[in-house]
Amino acid sequence: MPAGAQLGLPPSTMSTPRIAKPRAHTPPLPGMCAEDKALQTLERYRWPNRNDVQCPRCNNKRLYQERRRGKPGFYRCPAVHRYEGQGISGGPYVFNVRSGTFLEHSGVPLSKWLYCLANLPDFSNRIPATQLAKAIHVTRRTATRMINLIALLDEWAWCKREGIEMPHDSITDDEATIDKFSESTAHIEFLWEYRLEQVRLAKSS
Numbered sequence: 001m002p003a004g005a006q007l008g009l010p011p012s013t014m015s016t017p018r019i020a021k022p023r024a025h026t027p028p029l030p031g032m033c034a035e036d037k038a039l040q041t042l043e044r045y046r047w048p049n050r051n052d053v054q055c056p057r058c059n060n061k062r063l064y065q066e067r068r069r070g071k072p073g074f075y076r077c078p079a080v081h082r083y084e085g086q087g088i089s090g091g092p093y094v095f096n097v098r099s100g101t102f103l104e105h106s107g108v109p110l111s112k113w114l115y116c117l118a119n120l121p122d123f124s125n126r127i128p129a130t131q132l133a134k135a136i137h138v139t140r141r142t143a144t145r146m147i148n149l150i151a152l153l154d155e156w157a158w159c160k161r162e163g164i165e166m167p168h169d170s171i172t173d174d175e176a177t178i179d180k181f182s183e184s185t186a187h188i189e190f191l192w193e194y195r196l197e198q199v200r201l202a203k204s205s
């Protein structure tokens with residue numbers, strides 16, 4: 001008996017069950033580390049000593065380590081925090097190595113960020129966003145934002161060294177990207193240190 005006949009339906013109206021195809025595994029690029037290694041690397045740059053870990057909102061060092069969805073790298077600050085721009089009190093604050101930086105709300109894996117920090121040329125020699133998007137398997141829009149944020153990081157470091165004010169609009173006119181970067185300048189020194197060291201290592205090899 002054809003499928004569906006016992007339900008009074010012609011066989012042509014019965015949908016064929018779809019079998020999900022296994023997602024193709026994307027091999028990592030040469031020089032791109034595993035995600036757990038990327039987390040350990042960034043934590044080492046941001047907090048060279050375990051005693052250096054502190055809440056980015058209140059500088060409290062009395063913290064508890066946590067896992068979120070089975071993933072390590074989270075810290076809970078039990079202090080009472082106030083919401084920015086509001087007079088109401090909040091509860092404990094959970095943070096990780098991304099918190100307070102322009103990586104905080106990015107869904108891009110840390111391994112891809114580290115790859116770009118180490119390999120993207122400076123802004124004067126920037127690569128096309130389509131090329132980066134294809135290389136690290138992100139959208140063109142995401143690649144554009146990553147290129148601009150790293151270019152802003154380079155300019156921030158140069159302006160800091162020269163002791164001059166940073167003209168954000170010289171890199172991009174994307175206000176969302178500029179705002180995201182501007183809000184993170186208090187906590188991005190370690191990202192620049194990582195980028196600078198990787199560039200030096202590449203030149204010496």
